[in-house]
Amino acid sequence: MTQAPAIHVRGTHEVDGVRQFGPLDVRMPAGKWTCILGRSGVGKSTLLRLIAGLTTAGEFDGHITTSDAGTLEGRVTVMAQSDLLLPWLSVLENTVLGARLRGEDPDMKKAQGLLDRVGLSGHLDKRPNALSGGMRQRTALARTLMEDRPIALLDEPFSALDASTRADMQELAAEVLAAKTVLLVTHDPAEAVRLGHQITVLTPDAAQTWPTLHIPPIRDQYAPATVGCQAGLLAHLREMR
Numbered sequence: 001m002t003q004a005p006a007i008h009v010r011g012t013h014e015v016d017g018v019r020q021f022g023p024l025d026v027r028m029p030a031g032k033w034t035c036i037l038g039r040s041g042v043g044k045s046t047l048l049r050l051i052a053g054l055t056t057a058g059e060f061d062g063h064i065t066t067s068d069a070g071t072l073e074g075r076v077t078v079m080a081q082s083d084l085l086l087p088w089l090s091v092l093e094n095t096v097l098g099a100r101l102r103g104e105d106p107d108m109k110k111a112q113g114l115l116d117r118v119g120l121s122g123h124l125d126k127r128p129n130a131l132s133g134g135m136r137q138r139t140a141l142a143r144t145l146m147e148d149r150p151i152a153l154l155d156e157p158f159s160a161l162d163a164s165t166r167a168d169m170q171e172l173a174a175e176v177l178a179a180k181t182v183l184l185v186t187h188d189p190a191e192a193v194r195l196g197h198q199i200t201v202l203t204p205d206a207a208q209t210w211p212t213l214h215i216p217p218i219r220d221q222y223a224p225a226t227v228g229c230q231a232g233l234l235a236h237l238r239e240m241r
Protein backbone atom coordinates (compact mmCIF):
# COMPACT_ATOMS: atom_id res chain seq x y z
CA MET A 1 0.00 0.00 0.00
CA THR A 2 1.23 3.49 -0.83
CA GLN A 3 1.48 5.99 1.98
CA ALA A 4 -1.65 7.95 2.85
CA PRO A 5 -1.50 11.54 1.61
CA ALA A 6 -3.04 14.64 3.16
CA ILE A 7 -5.98 16.07 1.20
CA HIS A 8 -6.70 19.75 0.64
CA VAL A 9 -10.09 20.93 -0.62
CA ARG A 10 -10.66 24.55 -1.62
CA GLY A 11 -13.69 25.85 -3.43
CA THR A 12 -17.38 26.43 -3.69
CA HIS A 13 -20.22 24.07 -4.58
CA GLU A 14 -23.30 25.41 -6.36
CA VAL A 15 -26.60 23.72 -7.20
CA ASP A 16 -28.56 25.30 -10.06
CA GLY A 17 -26.44 28.43 -9.77
CA VAL A 18 -27.11 28.80 -6.01
CA ARG A 19 -24.15 28.49 -3.65
CA GLN A 20 -24.59 25.46 -1.43
CA PHE A 21 -21.35 25.74 0.54
CA GLY A 22 -18.07 27.59 0.38
CA PRO A 23 -15.75 29.10 -0.26
CA LEU A 24 -14.25 26.52 2.04
CA ASP A 25 -10.68 25.55 2.74
CA VAL A 26 -10.32 22.22 4.49
CA ARG A 27 -7.19 20.15 5.05
CA MET A 28 -7.36 16.52 6.03
CA PRO A 29 -4.06 15.49 7.58
CA ALA A 30 -2.19 12.47 6.24
CA GLY A 31 -2.83 9.21 8.04
CA LYS A 32 -5.35 10.78 10.41
CA TRP A 33 -9.11 10.79 10.96
CA THR A 34 -11.00 13.96 10.08
CA CYS A 35 -14.55 13.89 11.42
CA ILE A 36 -16.98 16.22 9.71
CA LEU A 37 -20.24 17.41 11.22
CA GLY A 38 -22.82 20.02 10.29
CA ARG A 39 -26.54 20.43 9.98
CA SER A 40 -28.50 18.12 7.74
CA GLY A 41 -28.34 19.19 4.10
CA VAL A 42 -25.29 21.46 4.50
CA GLY A 43 -23.28 19.35 2.07
CA LYS A 44 -21.22 16.83 4.03
CA SER A 45 -22.01 13.92 1.70
CA THR A 46 -21.47 16.22 -1.27
CA LEU A 47 -17.99 17.07 0.00
CA LEU A 48 -17.26 13.37 0.43
CA ARG A 49 -18.52 12.63 -3.09
CA LEU A 50 -16.33 15.38 -4.52
CA ILE A 51 -13.24 13.85 -2.93
CA ALA A 52 -14.32 10.42 -4.14
CA GLY A 53 -14.62 11.77 -7.69
CA LEU A 54 -18.34 10.96 -7.80
CA THR A 55 -21.06 13.10 -9.36
CA THR A 56 -22.97 15.59 -7.19
CA ALA A 57 -26.21 17.51 -7.66
CA GLY A 58 -24.26 20.63 -8.66
CA GLU A 59 -20.97 22.11 -9.78
CA PHE A 60 -17.74 22.45 -7.82
CA ASP A 61 -15.52 25.39 -8.55
CA GLY A 62 -12.21 24.75 -6.84
CA HIS A 63 -9.33 22.35 -6.32
CA ILE A 64 -8.85 19.07 -4.53
CA THR A 65 -5.18 18.24 -4.13
CA THR A 66 -3.03 15.73 -2.27
CA SER A 67 0.21 16.29 -0.37
CA ASP A 68 2.11 13.92 -2.68
CA ALA A 69 0.61 15.54 -5.79
CA GLY A 70 -0.76 12.14 -6.79
CA THR A 71 -4.20 11.53 -8.19
CA LEU A 72 -7.01 10.38 -5.89
CA GLU A 73 -8.23 7.91 -8.47
CA GLY A 74 -7.65 4.33 -7.39
CA ARG A 75 -6.54 5.35 -3.89
CA VAL A 76 -9.95 5.86 -2.29
CA THR A 77 -12.46 3.50 -0.72
CA VAL A 78 -15.96 4.82 -0.03
CA MET A 79 -18.66 3.67 2.36
CA ALA A 80 -21.85 5.48 1.32
CA GLN A 81 -24.82 6.27 3.57
CA SER A 82 -26.89 3.59 1.84
CA ASP A 83 -25.24 0.20 2.04
CA LEU A 84 -25.35 -0.52 -1.73
CA LEU A 85 -25.38 -4.27 -1.12
CA LEU A 86 -26.25 -6.31 -4.18
CA PRO A 87 -29.44 -8.20 -3.31
CA TRP A 88 -28.59 -11.31 -5.28
CA LEU A 89 -25.24 -11.83 -3.56
CA SER A 90 -24.61 -13.34 -0.13
CA VAL A 91 -22.99 -11.48 2.77
CA LEU A 92 -19.64 -13.08 1.93
CA GLU A 93 -19.96 -12.39 -1.81
CA ASN A 94 -20.91 -8.76 -1.14
CA THR A 95 -17.88 -8.38 1.11
CA VAL A 96 -15.46 -9.48 -1.62
CA LEU A 97 -17.25 -7.56 -4.38
CA GLY A 98 -14.43 -5.02 -4.87
CA ALA A 99 -11.89 -7.70 -5.77
CA ARG A 100 -14.38 -9.53 -7.99
CA LEU A 101 -15.18 -6.32 -9.92
CA ARG A 102 -11.46 -5.76 -10.47
CA GLY A 103 -11.11 -9.31 -11.78
CA GLU A 104 -8.89 -10.29 -8.84
CA ASP A 105 -9.00 -13.40 -6.67
CA PRO A 106 -10.59 -12.22 -3.41
CA ASP A 107 -8.83 -12.90 -0.13
CA MET A 108 -11.58 -15.08 1.34
CA LYS A 109 -9.70 -15.64 4.59
CA LYS A 110 -9.45 -11.90 5.19
CA ALA A 111 -13.15 -11.47 4.33
CA GLN A 112 -14.19 -14.21 6.72
CA GLY A 113 -11.96 -12.73 9.43
CA LEU A 114 -13.55 -9.30 8.98
CA LEU A 115 -17.06 -10.75 8.93
CA ASP A 116 -16.20 -12.52 12.16
CA ARG A 117 -15.01 -9.20 13.66
CA VAL A 118 -18.27 -7.49 12.65
CA GLY A 119 -20.29 -10.32 14.20
CA LEU A 120 -21.60 -11.87 10.99
CA SER A 121 -19.71 -15.15 10.84
CA GLY A 122 -22.99 -17.02 11.36
CA HIS A 123 -24.64 -15.25 8.40
CA LEU A 124 -22.14 -15.61 5.53
CA ASP A 125 -24.60 -17.22 3.11
CA LYS A 126 -27.57 -14.94 3.79
CA ARG A 127 -28.85 -12.47 1.20
CA PRO A 128 -29.19 -8.79 2.23
CA ASN A 129 -33.00 -8.99 2.42
CA ALA A 130 -32.62 -11.52 5.25
CA LEU A 131 -30.56 -9.09 7.34
CA SER A 132 -31.48 -6.32 9.79
CA GLY A 133 -30.45 -2.74 9.03
CA GLY A 134 -27.54 -2.99 11.43
CA MET A 135 -26.38 -6.29 9.92
CA ARG A 136 -26.51 -4.75 6.44
CA GLN A 137 -24.44 -1.81 7.65
CA ARG A 138 -21.89 -4.15 9.22
CA THR A 139 -21.64 -6.06 5.92
CA ALA A 140 -20.99 -2.77 4.12
CA LEU A 141 -18.37 -1.91 6.76
CA ALA A 142 -16.63 -5.27 6.24
CA ARG A 143 -16.66 -4.68 2.47
CA THR A 144 -15.09 -1.24 2.99
CA LEU A 145 -12.44 -2.56 5.37
CA MET A 146 -11.49 -5.23 2.81
CA GLU A 147 -10.08 -2.53 0.56
CA ASP A 148 -6.50 -1.69 1.41
CA ARG A 149 -6.57 1.85 0.05
CA PRO A 150 -4.68 4.78 1.61
CA ILE A 151 -7.82 6.95 1.79
CA ALA A 152 -11.17 5.95 3.30
CA LEU A 153 -14.31 8.10 3.01
CA LEU A 154 -17.03 6.97 5.42
CA ASP A 155 -20.52 8.48 5.35
CA GLU A 156 -22.27 7.80 8.68
CA PRO A 157 -20.91 4.23 8.77
CA PHE A 158 -22.19 3.40 12.27
CA SER A 159 -25.58 5.16 12.19
CA ALA A 160 -27.72 2.00 12.16
CA LEU A 161 -25.94 0.29 15.04
CA ASP A 162 -26.94 -0.08 18.68
CA ALA A 163 -24.69 1.73 21.15
CA SER A 164 -22.48 -1.16 22.20
CA THR A 165 -22.06 -2.54 18.66
CA ARG A 166 -21.28 0.99 17.49
CA ALA A 167 -18.49 1.29 20.04
CA ASP A 168 -17.08 -2.08 18.92
CA MET A 169 -17.25 -1.13 15.22
CA GLN A 170 -15.61 2.25 15.88
CA GLU A 171 -12.72 0.40 17.52
CA LEU A 172 -12.45 -2.08 14.65
CA ALA A 173 -12.46 0.68 12.02
CA ALA A 174 -9.86 2.68 13.98
CA GLU A 175 -7.63 -0.40 14.12
CA VAL A 176 -7.99 -1.46 10.46
CA LEU A 177 -7.77 2.10 9.10
CA ALA A 178 -4.87 3.21 11.30
CA ALA A 179 -2.34 5.24 9.28
CA LYS A 180 -4.86 5.86 6.50
CA THR A 181 -6.33 9.26 5.71
CA VAL A 182 -9.95 8.96 6.81
CA LEU A 183 -12.90 11.31 6.34
CA LEU A 184 -15.80 10.37 8.60
CA VAL A 185 -19.15 12.10 8.14
CA THR A 186 -21.16 11.86 11.35
CA HIS A 187 -24.03 13.52 13.19
CA ASP A 188 -22.76 12.29 16.54
CA PRO A 189 -20.46 14.65 18.52
CA ALA A 190 -19.49 11.77 20.82
CA GLU A 191 -18.34 9.73 17.82
CA ALA A 192 -16.35 12.66 16.42
CA VAL A 193 -14.64 13.34 19.75
CA ARG A 194 -13.89 9.65 20.26
CA LEU A 195 -12.38 9.08 16.80
CA GLY A 196 -11.22 12.37 15.34
CA HIS A 197 -7.64 13.61 15.12
CA GLN A 198 -9.35 16.62 13.59
CA ILE A 199 -12.97 17.76 13.88
CA THR A 200 -14.40 19.95 11.15
CA VAL A 201 -17.79 21.64 11.28
CA LEU A 202 -19.20 22.41 7.85
CA THR A 203 -21.39 25.50 7.49
CA PRO A 204 -22.73 27.05 4.29
CA ASP A 205 -19.89 29.60 4.45
CA ALA A 206 -16.86 27.68 5.65
CA ALA A 207 -15.31 24.64 7.26
CA GLN A 208 -14.49 25.40 10.90
CA THR A 209 -11.92 23.41 12.87
CA TRP A 210 -13.21 22.48 16.31
CA PRO A 211 -10.46 22.09 18.97
CA THR A 212 -9.79 18.43 19.77
CA LEU A 213 -8.17 16.94 22.87
CA HIS A 214 -4.42 16.42 23.15
CA ILE A 215 -4.98 12.73 23.93
CA PRO A 216 -4.77 10.75 20.65
CA PRO A 217 -7.77 8.73 19.45
CA ILE A 218 -9.33 6.38 20.05
CA ARG A 219 -10.46 8.18 23.22
CA ASP A 220 -12.23 6.97 26.33
CA GLN A 221 -15.76 8.21 25.75
CA TYR A 222 -16.45 8.44 29.49
CA ALA A 223 -13.33 10.40 30.49
CA PRO A 224 -14.27 13.85 31.86
CA ALA A 225 -12.21 15.63 29.18
CA THR A 226 -13.94 13.69 26.39
CA VAL A 227 -17.39 14.31 27.83
CA GLY A 228 -16.58 18.02 28.17
CA CYS A 229 -15.41 18.25 24.56
CA GLN A 230 -18.57 16.46 23.35
CA ALA A 231 -20.78 18.81 25.34
CA GLY A 232 -19.02 21.88 23.95
CA LEU A 233 -19.30 20.57 20.39
CA LEU A 234 -22.99 19.73 20.79
CA ALA A 235 -23.69 23.20 22.20
CA HIS A 236 -21.87 24.73 19.23
CA LEU A 237 -23.89 22.65 16.73
CA ARG A 238 -27.15 23.68 18.43
CA GLU A 239 -26.19 27.35 18.38
CA MET A 240 -25.59 27.14 14.64
CA ARG A 241 -29.22 26.28 13.84
Ligand SMILES: Nc1ncnc2c1ncn2[C@@H]1O[C@H](COP(=O)(O)OP(=O)(O)OP(=O)(O)O)[C@@H](O)[C@H]1O
Pocket residue numbers: 015020038039040041042043044045046047056057
Ligand atom coordinates in the same frame (compact mmCIF):
# COMPACT_ATOMS: atom_id res chain seq x y z
N1 LIG B 1 -29.82 14.81 -6.56
C1 LIG B 1 -30.00 16.01 -6.00
N2 LIG B 1 -30.63 17.00 -6.65
C2 LIG B 1 -30.79 18.22 -6.10
N3 LIG B 1 -30.32 18.54 -4.89
C3 LIG B 1 -29.67 17.59 -4.20
C4 LIG B 1 -29.47 16.28 -4.70
N4 LIG B 1 -28.77 15.57 -3.78
C5 LIG B 1 -28.56 16.40 -2.75
N5 LIG B 1 -29.09 17.60 -3.00
C6 LIG B 1 -29.07 18.76 -2.11
O1 LIG B 1 -27.74 19.03 -1.77
C7 LIG B 1 -27.69 19.47 -0.41
C8 LIG B 1 -26.58 18.77 0.32
O2 LIG B 1 -26.87 17.39 0.41
P1 LIG B 1 -25.89 16.44 1.20
O3 LIG B 1 -26.46 15.07 1.09
O4 LIG B 1 -24.50 16.66 0.76
O5 LIG B 1 -26.04 17.01 2.68
P2 LIG B 1 -25.58 16.38 4.06
O6 LIG B 1 -24.97 17.48 4.84
O7 LIG B 1 -24.75 15.18 3.84
O8 LIG B 1 -26.99 15.98 4.68
P3 LIG B 1 -27.39 14.84 5.74
O9 LIG B 1 -26.69 15.16 7.01
O10 LIG B 1 -28.87 14.99 5.87
O11 LIG B 1 -26.99 13.50 5.17
C9 LIG B 1 -29.07 19.26 0.20
O12 LIG B 1 -29.66 20.52 0.39
C10 LIG B 1 -29.80 18.46 -0.81
O13 LIG B 1 -31.15 18.87 -0.89
